[in-house]
Amino acid sequence: MSKRKQFGPNQGEGDKASARKYNANVRQFVAAHKVDDAARTAKEFLEANPAEAAADEAKATAGPHPIAGRIEELITEGKAMVGRARAKLRAKFAR
Numbered sequence: 001m002s003k004r005k006q007f008g009p010n011q012g013e014g015d016k017a018s019a020r021k022y023n024a025n026v027r028q029f030v031a032a033h034k035v036d037d038a039a040r041t042a043k044e045f046l047e048a049n050p051a052e053a054a055a056d057e058a059k060a061t062a063g064p065h066p067i068a069g070r071i072e073e074l075i076t077e078g079k080a081m082v083g084r085a086r087a088k089l090r091a092k093f094a095r
Contacts, residue, residue, distance in 0.1 A: 029035070046053045
């Protein structure tokens with residue numbers, strides 16, 4: 001099965017349909033003259049809550065959380081689940 005059929009026509013380097021929808025929404029937001037209001041609201045929040053704004057910015061710019069430990073945990077859980085499933089299947093279909 002080709003990747004195009006497996007993931008749909010818009011998958012690969014990016015989801016083109018979602019990108020088009022996002023871009024259309026941005027153009028609509030700008031065209032509705034909402035940018036100045038949003039900027040003013042953001043400035044007011046920043047001035048009223050500088051510590052919270054700094055923490056939010058640090059969290060947003062930190063990137064994704066490391067998952068190395070979580071992967072090992074998932075592998076262990078998966079092995080345990082397979083073991084339980086095998087035991088149930090053996091019990092049900094034992095000869």
